[in-house]
Amino acid sequence: MSRRTRVIAAAVMAPVAIAAVLFLPTPYLAGLLAALLMLGLWEWTLLAGVRERLSRVSYLAANALLMAALVWGSGHGGLFTLKLASLVGAIWWLFALLWLARFDFAAADTAMARVIKLLAGSFSVIPAWAAICWLHASQPYGPGWALFAISIAWAADSGAYFVGVRFGKRKLAPRISPGKSWEGLIGGLISAILLALAVTPLFGLPWSSAPGLVLLTVVTALISVAGDLFESLLKRHAGIKDSSNLIPGHGGLLDRVDSLLAALPVFVVGKMLWLGH
Known part of the structure; x- marks a missing residue:
C-alpha cells in the first residue's frame, strides 16, 4: 500500500475523530467507541490464536456485557465504576511492561496462552473505553481533556x-519492533511536551501547573509506546504484520489504537492523582 494512500486515510480519519470527541454527547461517543472497540477485540482474537467463530463471538459478547455493566454501574455510582476500570487498566499496563521484557511468555500456541492473551485483550480494551468515557464526561473541559489525552x-x-x-x-526493541529507535522515542517525548505546554492556558x-501537566504527559507518552510495542509483540507471536486490512494503508483498527489503549487509563489515573478529579 502506498504512502499516499496512508496519508489520505489519515487525513480523513483524524478530522472525523476530532469532531466526534469534541461535539458528540458522551453517551453517543461511548456507543460509537464501544462498537469500534468490538472490532478491535475481534482482531485481538486472531492475535490470540482463536479462530473458531463461536469462541470469538462469545468473547465479544462477554466484553460487551462488561461494558454494559460498567455503564449501568456508572449511572448509580457517579461514574465510580468507570474510574475503577481505569485504575485496573493502569495497573494492568504495569504487568504488560514485564511481559514486554519477557518476549517468549505465552508465545507458544497453547490453550493457556490463548486464554492469557484474551484476558490481556479485555484488560487493554475495556479500561481504555471506560477511561475515555469518564474523561469525556468530566467537568470542566471534558471533551478537551479527552482530545488532549488522545493527542498525546x-x-x-x-x-x-x-x-x-x-x-x-x-x-x-529490535526483537519486537525493529523500526523503533531511542532517538525516535526522544523525538516523540519532545513533541508531547510541546503539546502539553501549548494546551496549558x-x-x-496557571503556568505553575505546567510542570505537573508535563510530567503527566511524559508518563502517558511513554506508556503509549508500551501499548504500541505490546500489540507488536502479539503480532510477532502470531506471525502477522497487521491486525487486519480494515483501514487502507494502516492495517487494522488495533494498529491505529494500540498506543491509546495504554495511554488513556494511565492518563485518567494520573489526572485524578494530579488534580483530584
Missing part, C-alpha cells in the same frame, strides 16, 4: 516517526 499518543507517535526516520540509529491552568 498521536504526538508521541508522529514525533517518534519523523525523528526516527531522520536520526534513528539505536534500536529500542487552554484549560485555564
